[in-house]
Amino acid sequence: MATSAPRVVLLAGGVGGSRFALGLRDALERRDAPQATIIANTGDDLWLSGVRLQPDVDSMLYALAGVNDTVRGWGRAGDSERVGEELQAWGAGWPWFTLGDLDLGTHLARTGWLRDGLTPTQVIERLSRRWPLGVSILPMTDDEVDTHVVLTDGTRMHFQEWWTRHRAALPPAEFVSPGIASATPAPGVAEAISSADVVMFAPSNPVVSIGPILAVPGVRDALRATGARVVGISPIIGGRVVRGMADVCLTAIGVETSAVAVARHYGARDRGGLLDAWLVAEDDAAGVAELAQSGIGASAVPLLMSDAAASAAIADAALAAAGF
Template sequence: MDFDSRSPVVVLAGGTGGAKLARGMADVAGDDLVVIANTGDDVEIYGAYVAPDPDLVAFWLADRIDERGWGLEDDTFNVMDGLRELGVDVWFNLGDRDLAYGVRRAELLAEGVRYTDAVGELTRALGLSSAVLPMADAPVRTTIRSGDRTLAFQEFMVRERAQPPIDDVRYEGAAQASLSPEVAAALRNARAIVVGPSNPVISIGPILAVPGMAEALRESPAPVVGVSPVVGGQIVKGPSAPFLTWAGVEVSAAGVAEYYGDLLDGIVCDEELPAGGLPSLRVDTLLNDVAQRRRVATDVLSFAEGLRG
């Protein structure tokens, strides 16, 4: 996609909420959709370079997501079973075809291919016309400090089941990262920018930590609209609540809006916000089926276009 000659709809996404909204937005924006995906969750394991959020988004966009909510539909797990038979501690489970994507990505990166181009090759193999862009080509890793331990994100989430107390969150390597030309052009030329209903701290936080990202959002002529991950006063999925609590943020749409601050021009949520504050649209934001995802995406895009005037 030539981001300098088009006006894309850009979605910042990580985790299931962002991926579901991206899938609905694909029905509304079509080929103009660009997803900037969190890469702070990435992990190198089993000889593969695994990119959970870019792949999650891609599998959703390709309608290949498994009913588990992650991985490829109807995948097998023969390699994981074989590793267990060899005595390997398989704490991070990957399907065989899912693993193949990680192995191929590792090969491309070892050959010196840019991360953006490696992701592009794999998304094209899925037949996608929408673009999935990693937030940066340089490695960024989210880590969580709990007591005297510092845990990589996947260790915290998968091995430890997100149970340890959260004492600090860091985005290692973010200071050395930079916007790719594709990300910079997509934000510069966007007609709307949507911050997905993802965990603000561990899914969107790493994206915003890339130098130049927040400035590009502020400088873009496009309206920037957030979609609250808080539905019915609760987090639908994942450990957003403890991370928001760690960050001193109220678990509410108002709290999420406060967390993002002046990056947002408006927010979409299912609760009434105080009058006179950030412009808001109150709608049902559940994303459980095709109709809901399409409706929310339509509402979000219409709201953004209204803010643009």
């Protein structure tokens, strides 16, 4: 096992991604390792009431800063909603999409900087200066590639409407990101992957959190070419999602809701896929041998991120799976 402090890149999105990022930061700090680079999903970004929202980026930012609302799982702790209520009184925005006042401050700052000509990468770097995050955050791309959901009846809506308003209850036929085929990785993304010692897939939704990152042209090629070990953490425990509606998303793309099926969805790197190793929960230990036949080295460890120490232990297990 290598003893040097590894350079780590994490692909992440959503609440699961932000919780794992906290554990990874703690694990790396104990090893005196360099700061990790997080490549954040921007597929669920949107314009609302004239401001640009980046929900996954902000979840990561707030969690790492220690200012996130841990009860709701999103937004700022102790936030108020006076501006959101006023917008609703004007019939503006989405009445089912909560915008906290502190959160709106972030969105307004972001929008102003974008209007001034900064790129999303530059905006995130500027937002990150406010708090000592202990990691660096890059968007997957500077291009706008918002995710839309096409329902089985042909209706099309923004992912946030389907996810937040309808709670994924409307049957999806596919998820599309207009413009992603011509998008490019944000500056530093390919370089971070190529120079990493370990690349990790957070236990995020494989379809709408990790999927958009992998869909940016050039990202898959960078992952296949890197000299780093690529380790994924299963978001499925015992055939169930821990949080959110990833099972609905997986069903829509024809993937079973199981740790083994998600690993096979990513595929073994030596067989044209992306993974070298995969962590499954102890409940799914029976799948370790099955995955070995698919070319993916799997390990069964506790995967429930019940607190910060548990999240750090999972990060340690992922580092161990990569040889560190």
